[in-house]
Amino acid sequence: xxxxxxxxKLQQHKNLALGLLLLMLVLxxxxxxxxxxxxxxxxxxxxxxxxxxxxxxALADWFAVVALFRRPMGLNIPHTNLIEARKNDIGExxxxxxxxNFLKSQQIRPYITKIKPSSFLLEWLSKENTSAxxxxxxxxxxxxxxxxxLLVQFLKEHKHEGLLSExxxxxxxxxxxxxxxxxxxxxxxxxxxxxAFIREAIAEKVAEGLYQYIxxxxxxxxxxxxxxxxxxxxxxxxxxxxxxxxxxxxxxxxKGIAHLTEELRANTALQSQIDTWLQKIAYQFVLRNKxxxxxxxxxxxxxxxxxxxxxxxELEVGKDLQFIRVNGTLVGGLxxxxxxxxxQLF
Numbered sequence: 392x393x394x395x396x397x398x399x400k401l402q403q404h405k406n407l408a409l410g411l412l413l414l415m416l417v418l419x420x421x422x423x424x425x426x427x428x429x430x431x432x433x434x435x436x437x438x439x440x441x442x443x444x445x446x447x448x449a450l451a452d453w454f455a456v457v458a459l460f461r462r463p464m465g466l467n468i469p470h471t472n473l474i475e476a477r478k479n480d481i482g483e484x485x486x487x488x489x490x491x492n493f494l495k496s497q498q499i500r501p502y503i504t505k506i507k508p509s510s511f512l513l514e515w516l517s518k519e520n521t522s523a524x525x526x527x528x529x530x531x532x533x534x535x536x537x538x539x540x541l542l543v544q545f546l547k548e549h550k551h552e553g554l555l556s557e558x559x560x561x562x563x564x565x566x567x568x569x570x571x572x573x574x575x576x577x578x579x580x581x582x583x584x585x586x587a588f589i590r591e592a593i594a595e596k597v598a599e600g601l602y603q604y605i606x607x608x609x610x611x612x613x614x615x616x617x618x619x620x621x622x623x624x625x626x627x628x629x630x631x632x633x634x635x636x637x638x639x640x641x642x643x644x645x646k647g648i649a650h651l652t653e654e655l656r657a658n659t660a661l662q663s664q665i666d667t668w669l670q671k672i673a674y675q676f677v678l679r680n681k682x683x684x685x686x687x688x689x690x691x692x693x694x695x696x697x698x699x700x701x702x703x704x705e706l707e708v709g710k711d712l713q714f715i716r717v718n719g720t721l722v723g724g725l726x727x728x729x730x731x732x733x734x735q736l737f
Contacts, residue, residue, distance in 0.1 A: 397706050397707070397710075398706065400710050401705070401706060401709045401710045401713075404709075404710045404713035404714070405709075405713055407713065407717065408449070408453070408713045408714075408716035408717050408720070411449065411716075411717055411720050411721075412446065412449040412450070412453070412716075412720060415442045415445040415446045415449065415720060415724065416442075416446060418438060418441070418442035419439060419442035419443055419446060421438075422435050422436075422438040422439035422442060423439065425438075426439065436731065436735070437728060437731060437732070440727045440728055440730070440731030441724040441725070441727055441728040441731075442724065443727060444723045444724050444725075444726055444727020444728070444730070445720045445721065445723050445724030445727065446720075446723075447723055447727075448719040448720050448721075448722060448723015448724065448726075449716055449719055449720035449723065451719060451723070452715050452716045452718075452719030452720075453716050453719075455715070456709075456712045456713070456715055456716060459701075459705075459712075460701045460702075460704070460705045460709070461701065479692075479693055481692060482688065482689040482690075482691070482692025482693050483689045485688055485689070485692065486684070486685035486686065486687070486688035486689040486692075487685055489684065489685060489688060490681050490682065490684060490685040494677060494678075494681035494684060496674075496678060499674065499677055499678075500674065503670050503673050503674050503677075504670060506666075506669075506670060506673070507662075507666050508665060508666055508669040508670075509655065509661075509662035509663075509665040509666050510662075512655065512665070513652065513655050513656060513662070516648055516651060516652040516655070517652060517656075521648065522644075522645045522648055522649075525641075525644055525645075525648070526641045526644070526645065533637070534637075534640060535631055535632060535633070535636040535637045535640055536632050538631055539628045539629070539631040539632035540632075542624065542627070542628040542631065543625070543628045546621060546624055546625060546628070551621070551624065552612050552617075555617060555620065556609050556610070556612070557609075559605055559606075559608050559609035560606070560609045562605055563602055563605040563606040563609060566598070566601060566602045566605065567602050570598050570599075570602070573594075573598045573601075574591070574594040574595055574597075574598045575594070577593070577594035577597050577598065578590045578591060578594045581593070
């Protein structure tokens, strides 16, 4: 529909330029006849000069406009049908132009800083059907089943072992760092009748033993407790692949959305943090991939047929180019009129 509308407008402007040329032709013929029939009408010479020069201007600009998109009257004239002939050069130059003039840091920074992703996020989360859409997404894609499959695959490939070792090491480090607190808690569990030196000695031994035991678990992948943890993860993966978990995921997601919406609405600092973070990501992404944008434009234009590109461009800018023909007709006529006037003056 839009293409048809543009084609119609283009044809209307072509008809306007052509109609003006035909009008100048009629005026010229009329002036020539009047000069022969009534030579005493001196003003007819001005009309003839105007219409004659106007036709020259109209035809010259018609040739210039048509030469961009096709060969005038099908003649193989040099430097015509320029868009089709220079298609690849146009694509490369267009890609370079966009990169150099639109994707520099000083150009894109003001626009990116105006983007407020938190506002869009808050508006989307506040819609009544957002939770329903996400629930439908979970149901249609069976996220609980996919999560179960991924977890089983993760366990079979023993990828969890490294994470489990790191987690246990951190727990052991935490216990060692806060050993005095741990010893105090153990000491408090004894009755006051037990001598203090006994309580302290036992608390110290228990804290050290606990630290060493967890450290040993972190260092031995075949440790019985680690094997038990792995089995529990397998059991959890099996439980995850059940319809009940789908309902739990949906409920958990809906609760999380409600909490996030309220937190985001009340916390302007959080909104600012989200905006800054996403703006930075967008800014870095554009700068990092701006050359890819230029190559994409060049490659896209290169894939078009030359005739197709010419037709696309004529459809977009041809309407405005017809005013060149109109202006050429009028300006040419005025120049001819001025030249004729000066000639008569001297």
